[in-house]
Amino acid sequence: MKTINAQTNSRPSNAISLFFIALLVLVLATVIFGYLFSATAHAVRTRISVDERKLMSYAARDYWHSRMGPPNKDDLSRDRFATDIISLASCQPRNAKILYFYSGGTGYKKYNSNTVGFAFIKAAFGKEVVLNGQARENTYYNAKTYCKMWFNRNNKAFQDGKMWLMCEIYIHEYGHMLGLNHVDSRQSVMIASNDGKLDINTRCKSLFP
Ligand SMILES: [Zn+2]
Secondary structure, three states: OHHHHHHHHHHHHHHHHHHHHHHHHHHHHHHHHHHHHHHHHHHOOOOOOHHHHHHHHHHHHHHHHHOEOOOOOOOOOOOOEOOOHHHHOOOOHHHOEEEEEOOOOOOOOOOOOOOOEEEOOOOOOOOOOOEOOEOOOOOOOOOOOOOEEEEEOOOHHHHOOOHHHHHHHHHHHHHHHOOOOOEOOOOOOOEOOOOOOOOOOOOHHHHOO
């Protein structure tokens, strides 16, 4: 009788065990699918890594050092400086604070997905400077724009991980921060629309193959 009692008692206990095992499997499945889903979500690029940004800073520093010298009217790139302007900048390429925006978002509707990034003229200087002997527009020092550059997280080059192109954009934005406006020449990194077909010698493609 005792044995029978023990068997009848064990039946609900087995059912409870099965229930908890099923619950455990369900929880594990949820955790695993949740992990897989979040791993997929993380594959979408949301920022430039610390290492990538370091390489971009080197490329920007080297590029703008190479643009030192008197502006030459035959030089179609027209992105030269009369002085070693980058050595005067209080904000070096490696110091620039990177901020992000989303195209089409509230407050950013004026930027479409083609806008890769932006920075402000002379934002690399903590005080007013005269470049190439003349003052330019938007030359006032502004604490809100000083030493900052913005990148569009929705931009295709960024999402596709074309970091050599983002590196060229980094050089371009830092060019604005040094005081340069856009130029028309494909030989200059300061062309308004960088479609990745620039005829310029930057280290970006060797740094980000
Ligand atoms: Zn620009």
